[in-house]
Amino acid sequence: MHDASHHPLTSADTSADRFGGLRRRGFLAATGAASLGAFSVAGCAGTEDSDSDGKGDGTPKRGGRLRAAFAGGGAGETLDPHLANLFADAARAKALFDKLADYGPDLSARPRLAEKWEANRTLDRWRVTLREAAFHDGRPVTAEDVLHSYRRIADPKQAFRARASLEPIDLRASRATGQRSVEFVLKRPTAEFPNILAAFGAYIVPGDATAFDRHPIGSGPFRFVSFTPGRSAVFRRNDDYWDGAPYLDEIEFVVANEESARVNALLGGQVEYAHELNPATARAHEDRGQIAIVRLRGSAMQAFCMKTDRPPFDDERVRQAFFHIADRQELVDAALSGAGETGNDLFGKGYEYYADGLPRREQDLGRARALLRQAGAEDLRVTLNTSAVASGFTEAASVFRDQAKKAGVTVDVKMGSKDSYWSDILDNGTLCCYRSGAMPIEAHISQRLLTDSTTNATQWRHRDFDALYQQAQSTRDKQERAAVYERMQRRLYSEGGFLIWGFADWILGTARNVRGVEANAPANTLDWARFDKVWLA
Template identity: 85%
Template sequence: MHDESTRRLPSQERFPGLRRRGFLAATGAASLGVVALAGCGGGSGPGADESKGDGAPRRGGRLRAAFAGGGASETLDPHLANLFADAARAKALFDKLADYGADLSAQPRLAEKWEANKALDRWQVTLREAAFHDGKPVTAEDVLYSYRRIADPGQAFRAKASLEPIDLDASRATGQRSIEFVLKRPTAEFPNILAAFGAYIVPEGATGFDRKPIGSGPFRFVSFAPGRSAVFRRNDDYWDGAPHLDEIEFVVANEESARVNALLGGQVEYAHELNPATARAHEGKGQIEIVRLRNSAMQGFAMKTDRAPFDDRRVREAFFLIADREELVDGALSGAGVVGNDLFGKGYEYYADGLPQREQDLDRARALLKRAGAEKLKVTLDTSAVAAGFTEAAGVFRDQAKEAGVTIDVKTGSKDSYWSDILDNGALCCYRSGAMPIEAHISQRLLTGSTTNATKWQHKDFDALYQQAQSTKDRTGRAAVYERMQRRLYTEGGFLIWGFADWILGIARNVKGVEENAPANTLDWARFDKVWLT
C-alpha cells in the first residue's frame, strides 16, 4: 500500500535511463513517488493473498502501464476521451451503462437490464446498485445529467453523435434507478448507444475532472500530471468486485521504442500498441510476453463513389479484384492480421460471413477497366504515416495496380490533418477503423447524412434498409436486413477492406489476467481491474 511518508524520488532515479530514451515518466512532485518492492513487483507486498495458488489471481502491487499520450492538453474528463490512453484512464475511473463484448454486441454494465416498447422508440433502463467513489449511489438523474452534458451543442464531446437518436428533453427518471429513454425514431440497436465510446456516467453536476474526478469505476483517483502520469488506487467497494491490484499507474511514452525499452528494462509492466516487427523480435523469447488482440483494426482503401473514376461501379469492382490481400497483410502489417473481404467487422455480430472470399483476378480487373473506358487509368492515392501500415500499404497496392495497367501516384499527407483532409478531398485514400458495431459503422459512415462518410456512399434505398433494420424487433429478421445491406456493399461499395490488424501489447512475465479475446475499444481491453501480478 502507498505510504505518504516515503521519500519522493525524481523520475531519473525512479526510472533510470527513461529520459535518455525519450520516455516521459512522472516527476516527483506529480507522482505518488512510491515504487517500493511491494508496489512494483508481484503480490508479495502488503495486501497480497499468499493463500492463492500460482495460477489464481493474487492481490496487491502496483502495475505501471505505458501508453502514447496527448501531451499537456490531456484531461481526465471522460467525455473528452479520444486517445487510447484517455479511454484506458476513463475505464479505470468511470463506468458506462453498457460496453461492447468481443463480438461488439452490447453487454450490460451500470445498466442491469433494458427493455423496449413494441414500437422500439421508448426504452426502459434499470440501473444496478452501484456507488460513486464518494459513496453516493448512481442514480437515474446522474445518467440524464451525463447524457445531457455530452449532448451540449456548445461542447465537442465525442459521444454526442452516438446519443443523437435520444430525445433527452422528453426522457425522464421513473425512479431512483430507472429511466425512460424517449427516442426520435425506432432504434432496435439502442443498447449500442449505451455502450458508445465516451458515454461515461458521472455524478450530477460534476466538474473539475482533472483535480479530483469521482466516478463509479474500479479505481479511485490519486494523482494526475497531464502528459506524464496518472495514479489510481483500488476501489474496494466496486460493484463488479474489487481489483486485484493495489494501484495502477499510467505513464506516457509516445515513441514505441520508449515503451518497449521501458518494458524490457523493468520500468513498466504493460506496454500498449507495439508494432509487428517488435512482436516478431520478442515473441517466444521469454523476456516479455506478446499479446495479440485479434480483429482490432480494419485496414483498407476508401474510394469516393461520387466522383471520377470511382463513380463508375466497374472501376470499383476492378479495384476490388486488383488487391492481393495476403500480400497486403504481409507487406503492410508484417503478417500481423488476417485478410478482409471488403466488409467491415469480421467476426462481429451481424457480419455476413457467407459471402465468398474475394481473390485477386487481374484479367477480370483489366476487362472491367476496358469496359469502363479506363484502360490506362491514373489515380492519386492519399496516404500518411498517421497510422501503422498506411505508407507500406500504399506502396504494395501501387505495385499491384501496375500489373493491371493502372498508374497510382502515392501522395503522403500530414499526420496532423490527414483525417480531415481525406474526408472530402481526393478520390482514393488509405483508411483504418477501430472496433465498433457493424450498425454503428453503417450509421456513421454509410448513410446519406453520415458525418464521416469517407466513400460518399449516398443511396436513399440503402438508408431505408437501415431504418428497416432499426425498426425490426426480431433479431433474426434484423440480421437478414443487415446481410442484404452488406451484400450490396460487397458488390458495389466504396470500401476496399483488405485486412484486419492485430492490436499488439507487450507485458512483463509476472502480469496475468490480460484478456486476449478483446479487440481494442471493447469491454475487456485495458481491463486493469481483472489483471494481477505474480
C-alpha cells in the same frame, strides 16, 4: 479545458521522465474523424509455469502496483471522461468511471451500470434499470446522474466525443421514473439502442461533477490518488466496486510516447504493461522469454477508400475491378509485417451481424482487366492519397501501386500531411488509404454509409440503402434484423466504396508475471485495458 492539478512527483512519477517526450499519439480511432478502432483468440498474457509464489495454477492473487505505459497527450491531458480521445485517456477513464453498457468481443452491447433494458413495441422508448452501484464518495448512482451525464455530453458548445452517438435520444423528453430507472424517449425507432449506452466516451459522472483533474469521482474499479498531465496517474483499488474489488492495490499509468521507450521500460522492469507495440518488436521478443506478447487479432480495419460519386469510381465496374486487383495477403505481409489477417471488403470481421458467408475475394487480374475494358477505362490513371499518419499506410500504397500496374492501371501515390490527412481525404480526392478501429457494424453503417452520415468518406449515398438501415432499426426480431444487415452488406460487397484488404493485430507487451490480460478484447471494448481483472503472479 479544466485546470490540472500538479501533484508532487513520487519516485514512480520520476521514472516517467525516462520514457521520452511527446511525439507520437495513440488515438482511439485511426480515422481521425468521428469514429474509433475485433479480435479472436482468447487467452492471457504471461505463462503459467514456475511462478515463485506458487500461483502457477492461475489463481488470482491480490496486491501490488501495476505500471502501464501508454502514448500520452502532453500537458493538456485531462481526466474528464467525456473528453477522452487517446488510448491513454480511455484506459484512465475506464479505471475511474463506468458506462451503462460496454462492448463485448463481438461488439454487441453488454450491461454494465445498466442492469437491464427493455423497449416498447415501436422501439422508440426504452426503459433502463440501473444496478445498485455507488460512486467513490459513497453516493448511489442514480437516474438523475445518468441524465446529467448524457445532457452534459450532448451540449453543443462542447466537443465531447460521444455527442453524435447520443443524437437519437430526445434528452428533453427523457426522464427519471425512479431512483434507478430511466425512460429514454427516442426521436425514431432504434433497435440497436444499447449500442448508444455503450458508446465511446458515454461515461456516467455524478450530477454535481464539474472538475475532473483535481479529484475526480466515478463509480469505477479504481479511486483517484494523483495525476500529473503528460507524466503519470495513480489510482487505488475501490474495495466497494459493484463488479468486485480489483486484484491490484494500485494502477499507475505512465506516459511513454515512443514505442522504443515503452519497450525499454518493459524490458528494464520500470513498467509491467506496454501498450501499442509494432510487429517487428513483437517478432524480436516473442520467443526470448523476457516479456509476453499479446496479439489482439484483427483489431483495426485496413482499407482503400474509393469515392463513389466521381470518376472513375462512380462506375461500379471500376470499383469491382479494384476489388479484384488487390492481393490481400501480400498487403497484409508487406504493410502489416504479417501481423493481421485478410479482409473481404466488409467491415467488422467477427463482429455481431457480420456477413461471413460471402465468397472470399482473391486477386484476379484477368477479371480486373475485363471490367476496366467494359467501363472504357483500360489505361486508367488514378491518384492514391496516403500519409505517414497511420502505421502501414505508405507501405500499403506502394504495394497496391505495383499490384495495379499488373492490371494496366497507373497509380500515382501522393503523400499528405499527418496533421490534416483525415479531414483532407473526407471529401477530397478519389482514392485514399483508410483504417478504423472497433465499433459495431450498425455504427459503421450509420456513421459512414448513410446519405447524411458525417464521416462518409466513400460518398456512398443511396436512399434505398438508407431505407434498409431504417428498416433494420425498426425490426424487433433479431434474426429478421440480421437478415436486413446481411442484405446491406451483400450490396456493399458487390458495389461499395471500401476495398477492405485486411485487419491488423493490436500488439501489447507485458512482464512475465502479469496475468489476466485478455487477448479476446479489441481496443474500445470492455476487456481491453481492463485492469480490475489483472493480477501480478
